[in-house]
Amino acid sequence: MSIAPPIAPERQRAPFRKSSILAMAFMFVMATYFLLPAYWLVISSTKGPTQLYASQGLWISGFKLFSNLSGLFSYNGGIYLQWIINTVLYAGIGAAVATLISALAGYGLSKYNFKGKELIFSIILGGVLVPGTALALPLYLLLAKVHLTNTYWSVLIPAFVSPFGVFLARVYAGAAIPNELIEAGRIDGASEFKIFRTIAFRIMSPALVTIFLFQFVAIWNNFFLPLVMLSNQKLYPVTLGLYSWDNQYGQAPQLISYVVLGSLISVIPLVIAFLSLQRFWRSGLTAGSVKL
């Protein structure tokens, strides 16, 4: 990655200064704080329910990882796998469609002049400030009227809307797509949509990855919307599923081990994707604050 400022830090690095030791000590304390729960999760996923309570929390005791695994994937007819699939569908399709729609809208707002443009943009930006939880409840009441609650659609379609995505797409299109290129396309007789598809879309692709990431995580993280919309367990995303198990230890004590392991498995792909795509976060965040 090309983010670290290339020369400056090297030049004035004086090893083992007092301030440096203090700073490093602080960094390690903070790193412990951020890593400890994750470490506990990894260790605990290898324990059965009895060892979870009986053993020292920070070390392995009675290796039960494989029985936890088979239990997790077979409990209640293998519903955990269904939850994982649902989550991938909600977040994957939701974020892909949201990215496409945001790219179109951001491009339209950036590259054309028309009446009411700034008003529309202001309303969309107002949408960034409207919290998702405030919308979920009225959305539920609304969808209940048309009998659409407790369906895939009730969780999927609201995720197509990303005001923040439109904002990023507009800023990026404005900065990265030269008007001359669009003009050249027009002179060659390309339609407006073809210009978008063949020129703009490609130039905007780094911003589109950022939008996809933001929306993907937003959907993956959204708890309130599926909680109010869904009553059929088979439609749950994994967060809601694990939450429902978290409330059933009374009836089924083995569930605590499944929740621990299930939490670990559900975050592994996300954490990897996320850390390896970190530079896209940064580019999006920079775009967001530059325009501030």
Place this chain on the structure above:
Amino acid sequence: MVLSSAPPKGQADVPQRRRIKDKSSKMGAPLAFMSPFLLLFAIFFLLPIGYAIYESLLQIKVSGLGIGPNSTTTQFAGLANYAKVLANASFISGVGRVLEFGIVQVPIMLILATTLALLLDSASVYLKRFFRLVFFLPYGIPGVIAAILWSFLYLPGLSPIVSILKGVGFGSINFLGIHSVLWSIANIVTWEYTGYNMLIIYAGLQAIPQSLYEAARIDGASEIQVAFRIKIPLVVSSLVLTAVFSIIGTLQLFSEPQVLRSVTTNISSSFTPNLLAYTKAFVENNPNFAAAAAVVLAVGTFILSFGFLKLVQRRALSEVEV
């Protein structure tokens, strides 16, 4: 934030010639590009807001014994639901609780995030890439799962933290007590979002041209002076962004307390305004009250975050431009 800033000039210029020649493409093309978003935005953003306001103005009247299909009627209630919400002791104490939470947690988190970002940007720290990854890691864990995870770490008998603290001589600390539980939630939120906020601020720091520091160093400024006099003033906009999103998140607090309810009875069903709205709508079957509560909360959130934005924007501008 961006709300009031003018669009960059010259970006949106479609050459004059075309604008005059072809009127249909002037409105047609941009509308075609924006229509999928605008349609969905109208249905899933504007309509629910409108519908919440509409529902909040109605109430269900029960006639007779309240038995049978025709015993309840829905009628216009004016602002009665709003009066009930604002007079509801649970709602008021819930608002007070999240405000108390926000006043303490948001500054702590942002100071921590800024400190970490400054350290990552300074010459005193090695292993920068490693630390950046570690600090950002919790953001990759969904809020509900983070809350479940921490609920285990708060639970006596399960938690290594409780047992270690006991071993070191702190006695048995109760993370889930009636007063401590709010701060235990604050810890979960801090754990989750510090790294994310750090990254926003760090991105701002990285955008500062190195030449600015050189000038300061020639003048003999120490690294701490550079941090406070140059770096922080130049990332004020990033700080404002993180503060606004944190304020919004705080007032909407829901998942973390909802999850912790499975390990403690010290979180009532009206612990935060959102929990109360949820309970009213789905447990007590009073969607009208819930809608009014949601509207009050959304308006309050909007005023607070927007007001904060305006306030800071004005001050930041006058400071930076001196």
